[in-house]
Each structure stands twice: as structure tokens, then as C-alpha cells.
Amino acid sequence: MAGDTLFRDSIGRTDLPGGDGRQIIRSIRDKLMPLPDDTEVIPGHGDNTTIGHEKQFNYFLQGDAGQAKAFFTFGPHWWGML
Numbered sequence: 001m002a003g004d005t006l007f008r009d010s011i012g013r014t015d016l017p018g019g020d021g022r023q024i025i026r027s028i029r030d031k032l033m034p035l036p037d038d039t040e041v042i043p044g045h046g047d048n049t050t051i052g053h054e055k056q057f058n059y060f061l062q063g064d065a066g067q068a069k070a071f072f073t074f075g076p077h078w079w080g081m082l
């Protein structure tokens with residue numbers, strides 16, 4: 001799978017016109033996380049990854065909605081938090 005939604009240890013930007021942070025998290029959890037752990041992800045930028053790696057290490061996909069809430073509280077410049 002390829003695209004700009006899921007990156008190694010991160011997610012796509014939502015600060016561009018039409019971006020929706022809650023929707024990207026919902027899409028990743030509902031559509032991508034059910035895929036087998038060995039599914040390869042070839043992001044539009046950066047290193048390749050797998051669904052299993054992201055389940056284990058991606059900050060934005062860990063725990064409950066608390067981390068996602070922090071993401072939205074800090075605003076669109078989330079990459080400054082990394």
C-alpha cells in the first residue's frame with residue numbers, strides 16, 4: 001500500500017486545506033490497522049514500514065484517545081512535538 005496517510009512512526013499532515021485530524025486517525029484505525037501485521041506500507045515520503053511496526057511504535061496510534069486529543073490540542077504544527 002502507498003500514500004501520504006500513514007508514515008513510519010507518524011501520520012499525514014492535516015493542516016492543509018481540507019485536512020481533518022480526527023478523520024485521518026479514524027481512517028487509519030478503521031481501514032489500515034485491521035490489515036495483517038506484515039502488510040508493507042510505502043509512504044509518499046521516508047522509510048517503508050509495516051502495519052505491525054506502526055501498531056507497536058506509532059505514537060499517534062497508541063493507547064486511547066488521550067494522545068490523539070493532545071495532537072489536536074497542540075494544533076496543526078504537531079511535527080514540532082516530535
